Amino acid sequence: xxxxxxxxxxxxxxxxxxxxxxxxxxxxxxxxxxxxxxxxxxxxxxxxxxxxxxxxxxxxxxxxxxxxxxxxxxxxxxxxxxxxxxxxxxxxxxxxxxxxxxxxxxxxxxxxxxxxxxxxxxxxxxxxxxxxxx
Numbered sequence: 170x171x172x173x174x175x176x177x178x179x180x181x182x183x184x185x186x187x188x189x190x191x192x193x194x195x196x197x198x199x200x201x202x203x204x205x206x207x208x209x210x211x212x213x214x215x216x217x218x219x220x221x222x223x224x225x226x227x228x229x230x231x232x233x234x235x236x237x238x239x240x241x242x243x244x245x246x247x248x249x250x251x252x253x254x255x256x257x258x259x260x261x262x263x264x265x266x267x268x269x270x271x272x273x274x275x276x277x278x279x280x281x282x283x284x285x286x287x288x289x290x291x292x293x294x295x296x297x298x299x300x301x302x303x
Contacts, residue, residue, distance in 0.1 A: 170210075171208050171209060171210050172208065172209050172210075172211075172212060172218045173206055173207070173208050173218070173287070174206070174207050174217075174218045174219060174221070175204050175205065175206050175207075176204070176205045176207070176221055176224040176225065176228070177202060177203065177204050177205075178202075178203045178205070178225075178228065178229045178232055179200065179201065179202050179203075180200075180201055180203075180232050180233065180236055180237040180238075181198060181199070181200050181201070181237060181238055182198065182199060182201060182236055182237065182238070182239055182240070182241050182260075183196060183197060183198040183199070183239070183240045183241070184196075184197070184199070184240060184241045184242060184266040185197065185242065185246070185248075186265045186266070186267065187243050187245070187246055187265060188265070189265070196240070196248070199293050199294065201271075201291065201292060201293060202292040202295075203232070203272075203275055203289060203290070203291055203292070204289065204290040204292070205224065205228060205275070205276075205279055205284070205286055205288075205289050206286065206287050206288040206289070206290075207219050207224070207279075207284050207285055207286055207287070208285055208286075208287045209285060219284060219285075224279075224284065227282045227283075227284075228275070228278065228279045228282060228284070231278055231282070232275065235260055236260055236271075238258065239258040239259055239260045240252060240257060240258070240259050240260070241259075241260045241261075241262065241266040241271070242259060242260075242261055242262070242266060243261070243262055243263070243264065243265055243266065244261045244262065244263055249261065262274070267299070268291045268292075268293040268297070268298065268299035269291075269299040269301065271291050271299075272289045272290065272291035272299050272300055272301035273289075273301040275289050275291065275301075276288070276289040276301045276303060280303070286303065287302065287303060288300055288301065288302040288303070289301050
């Protein structure tokens with residue numbers, strides 16, 4: 170038996186997928202919604218798994234600083250140098266910035282901040298989500 174809480178974080182971003190034949194090969198934007206599941210075997214002295222405000226303060230702050238209102242692109246995307254020359258805010262990945270990859274990125278970051286994250290669901294649209302489960 171264990172306890173599980175979920176923190177939801179919303180943000181906006183743009184991306185495109187390289188080496189892909191669908192419409193997502195073009196630059197476009199999303200209103201993302203992320204759900205972060207944090208687990209504990211027992212509640213703390215406050216009867217909490219984690220204080221939601223701590224998740225907001227640390228994980229949401231990282232998302233706001235690194236991903237929100239940025240173009241998330243693969244490092245070898247030919248648009249990177251053009252956009253950097255124009256001063257556009259970018260976040261670069263070694264792989265395509267798919268929903269699956271972004272779920273893993275946020276999972277890894279939340280874990281590095283000390284949270285016992287067990288899963289991250291990354292909603293790219295209101296009807297399409299990818300999850301990373303550690």
